[in-house]
Amino acid sequence: MFAATQIRCAFSLILLTAGLGSLSVLDGCSRSSSKTIVVIPETTAQEIWETEHAGVEAAVLGTRWKIYWNGPASEDEVDKQIDLVQKATNERAGGIVLSPDHAVALTSVIRRALSSHVPVVITGSPLPILHEAGLHQILNDNEESGRLAAERLATLFDGKGTVAILGFNPDIVSTVQVTNALSYEIQQNYPNIQIVARPKGxxxxxxxxxxxxxxxxxxxxxxxxxxxxxxSTRGAYIALKNTDRYKTVKLIGCDQDLDLMYYLRRGEIDSIVVQNTYEMGYDAIKSIQSQHEGRTFPEVTRVKPVLVTRENIDSDAIQRLLTMDWRPVR
Known part of the structure; x- marks a missing residue:
């Protein structure tokens, strides 16, 4: 990952041993390594994390910090995330930004990174780690996601109807939280909306x-x-199209991807509750920078999601939220 830097540092050590180097050269190598932040998304195959990529790149613009971006090709490749965290820890990265694919499997390697004094920021779905020095969790407000979806249902059907909830996965804490928040909101405030199915995703x-x-x-x-x-949104959309039910059964999704936003524009998906991963990524880098500068930070920060519909998708605010431009001009 940092092979070029390691080669330069090794060469400088040889020079120093021979009496030809200087302490300033070694100090420069140390700083170079510590200025690389490793960013590991849930997967590199979804645009929601390219938006986070845009946020982290914007945060380092004009600074000496560098971003190393890598992740699994799909959400079930947890071993890939574990391997990347271990490498970042072993090479003493300046920080790690991780969007975990599993609630438990990544806990041990993150604790090892923290014990090695590598700052860690968790984005997206939380990990069950609290009160650890060097850890900051910047998370989607999952209760708000559930509330927004419930409000949209009530608006569409005047507070009554039947709904199925798909995508609950006990290994991903965020899906559990959104599902529970949605179910609670319906039961408490919209008793005439009946949940007819809530299978494991x-x-x-x-x-x-x-x-x-x-x-x-x-x-x-x-x-x-x-x-x-x-x-789950993509699977439900295909099923609705195949059965020709997309005209009568409304589809409300959580989390954005390019094809899903296209179907929303066509009116085939009613709405999508969008995570602000741009802000999560931007704030994650600022958090790591602040840790290196000795400043304090909160243990958990929650970022509000936004309901996107055909009516607001082209607004400036929504387009900024959805940007995937992760190559800003330096």
């Missing part, structure tokens, strides 16, 4: 499509499907 598109088709067959009067996560 999957990272596999084919499984989510089949799951949605089964629910559509079992619920001919279904009013809407709310999906928690990109894969």
């Amino acid at each position: 999957s990272f596999r598109l084919g499984e989510m499509e089949a799951q949605a088709e089964e629910i559509l067959r079992a619920s001919p009067q279904l009013s809407a499907i709310v999906t928690i996560g990109i894969t």
Whole structure:
């Protein structure tokens, strides 16, 4: 990862041993290594994390900090994330920004990074680690995501109807929190909306499509499907298209991706609750910088999501939130 830097530092050590180097050269190598922040998204295959990429690059613009961006090709490649965290720790990166793919599997390697004095910021879904020095969690406000989805359902159906919730995954804390918040909001404030299905989700598109088709067959009067996560939204969309139910069953998704926003523009997806991963990424880098400067930071920061519809998608505010331009001019 930092091979070029390591080669330069090794060469400088040889020079120093021979009496030809200087302490300032070694100090420069040390600073070079510590100015690299490793950013590990849930997956490199979804635009929601390219927006985070744009945020982290904007945060280092005009500074000496560098970004190393890498991650798994899909959300179920947890071993890839573990390996990247371990490498960043071993090479004493200036910091780690991680959007975890598993609630438990990554806990040990993150604790090792923190014990090695590598600052860590968790974005997206939380990890069950509290009160650890050097750890800052910048998370989507999942209760707000559930509330926004419930409010949209109530608006569409005048407070009554039937809904299926897809995408709940016990290994991803954020999906559990959004699902629970959505269910609670419906039960407390919209008692005439009935939840008819809430099955466990999957990272596999084919499984989510089949799951949605089964629910559509079992619920001919279904009013809407709310999906928690990109894969479940995509699977439900395909099922609705295949069964020609997309005109009568509203689809409300959580989390953005390029194709999903296109279907929203066409009116085939009603709305999407969008995470502000740009702000998460930007604030994550600023948090790591502040730690290196000895400044304090909160343990947890929650970033508000936004409901995107055909009516507001082209507004300046929404377009800024969705930007994937991660190559700003230096």
